[in-house]
Amino acid sequence: MYPQWIYIQFMATGTVFATPLTPAVFSILLSLAEGEKHGYLIMKDARSPQGGGIQMGPGTLYGSLERMRRDGLVEESGSSDDERRRYYRLSNLGHAALAAELNRLDAAVTSARSLGLLPHGGQS
Amino acid sequence: MTKSFSQNDRLIRLYTFALRLYPTHFREAYAPSMRQTLSDALKDSSLSRRTLIPLVLRDLITSLAKEHLTMLRDTFARPSLVFNALVLTALSSGLALALYSIPQQVLRQGANDPQIAMAGDLAAKLEQGIAPAVAVPAASVDMARSLSPFVIVYDDQGHPLASQAELDGKAPAPPAGVFDNVRQHGEARISWQPVLGREHGVRIAAVIQRVQGINGVQDGFVLAGRNMREVESREAQVEQMAGLTWIGMLGVILLGTILFGWYTRPRSAGESME
Numbered sequence: 050m051y052p053q054w055i056y057i058q059f060m061a062t063g064t065v066f067a068t069p070l071t072p073a074v075f076s077i078l079l080s081l082a083e084g085e086k087h088g089y090l091i092m093k094d095a096r097s098p099q100g101g102g103i104q105m106g107p108g109t110l111y112g113s114l115e116r117m118r119r120d121g122l123v124e125e126s127g128s129s130d131d132e133r134r135r136y137y138r139l140s141n142l143g144h145a146a147l148a149a150e151l152n153r154l155d156a157a158v159t160s161a162r163s164l165g166l167l168p169h170g171g172q173s
Numbered sequence: 174m175t176k177s178f179s180q181n182d183r184l185i186r187l188y189t190f191a192l193r194l195y196p197t198h199f200r201e202a203y204a205p206s207m208r209q210t211l212s213d214a215l216k217d218s219s220l221s222r223r224t225l226i227p228l229v230l231r232d233l234i235t236s237l238a239k240e241h242l243t244m245l246r247d248t249f250a251r252p253s254l255v256f257n258a259l260v261l262t263a264l265s266s267g268l269a270l271a272l273y274s275i276p277q278q279v280l281r282q283g284a285n286d287p288q289i290a291m292a293g294d295l296a297a298k299l300e301q302g303i304a305p306a307v308a309v310p311a312a313s314v315d316m317a318r319s320l321s322p323f324v325i326v327y328d329d330q331g332h333p334l335a336s337q338a339e340l341d342g343k344a345p346a347p348p349a350g351v352f353d354n355v356r357q358h359g360e361a362r363i364s365w366q367p368v369l370g371r372e373h374g375v376r377i378a379a380v381i382q383r384v385q386g387i388n389g390v391q392d393g394f395v396l397a398g399r400n401m402r403e404v405e406s407r408e409a410q411v412e413q414m415a416g417l418t419w420i421g422m423l424g425v426i427l428l429g430t431i432l433f434g435w436y437t438r439p440r441s442a443g444e445s446m447e
Binding site for chain 2: 087088089092093096104105106107108109110111112115116133134135
């Protein structure tokens with residue numbers, strides 16, 4: 050009934066997650082796709098051009114992580130001995146949301162290429 | 174190196190202080206991690222202070238606003254809480270409306286009491302053949318000032334035949350439609366605002382009855398009325414009390430919703446682990 054990129058429903062959690070994702074959420078998901086990470090590593094990845102080029106401070110980072118944890122996109126995987134560094138990883142729902150967002154972006158880039166807005170086979 | 178460490182410590186101390194501005198549950202859950210993240214960022218030589226400090230300041234301001242708004246939304250905009258508040262508001266509004274409308278109706282209906290009897294008595298006298306000028310008491314009532322009940326007799330066309338009351342020295346008559354209604358139903362009980370060339374701001378609780386055989390020859394009407402000033406004053410008091418009761422109930426609902434919302438607010442990961 051709806052295009053896949055609009056709603057992804059996961060029967061296991063009953064959660065409906067809508068795309069497009071916010072830039073911060075997308076960058077965090079992209080960073081955690083490599084594996085579990087703590088706050089500053091996520092911030093650093095997000096800042097890099099490959100990670101979305103998002104300038105994110107600790108407040109935005111942990112605010113987003115809190116909401117993503119509540120939405121079931123990420124899980125806390127542990128913390129450092131002194132509990133100041135928290136480690137996060139993607140949940141199944143997070144993986145699926147990231148894949149849906151990447152598909153959406155890919156479709157947009159393909160469309161832009163067909164309209165001649167981006168060079169064919171070039172870096173987008 | 175020492176200077177750099179000391180500057181870092183100072184920045185972290187300032188940031189730690191600023192973290193107190195976040196909502197309690199968020200601060201308790203994430204303040205140590207946020208401090209650690211800033212500390213990691215300060216140690217990262219690839220990130221200049223000139224970039225980091227404005228970034229952290231901007232982030233502090235925007236995320237503070239966002240977390241407080243989120244806290245308010247999570248605490249008070251939950252569907253169950255809003256639904257309960259709306260149901261209670263609807264109930265209290267209905268109750269306040271009843272508190273106003275029931276006494277208002279009782280007062281308004283009560284305002285007709287002497288007129289019902291007076292109109293009936295006068296109609297009976299006229300139907301016995303007593304002339305209107307004799308049946309209607311002589312004492313003149315100023316409709317604009319007096320609270321005394323009065324009677325007026327009209328012919329079949331609605332022209333006054335005899336009147337106990339005056340307004341600007343004349344006996345006023347209700348609109349023709351009222352007489353038509355009485356012809357059909359025998360009686361009408363209305364709130365009448367007489368107009369004699371101008372609005373007088375006078376409202377009359379009037380009972381009008383059909384009479385047959387006035388002076389033995391024609392049908393007509395009798396009207397018994399009374400200035401509603403006192404009744405309207407009591408109605409205004411009832412309205413004021415019902416309004417205050419409504420505002421009080423809404424205040425209690427608002428306070429209860431805030432307290433209930435606060436004590437049942439969703440807890441963060443840090444809080445739930447405690």
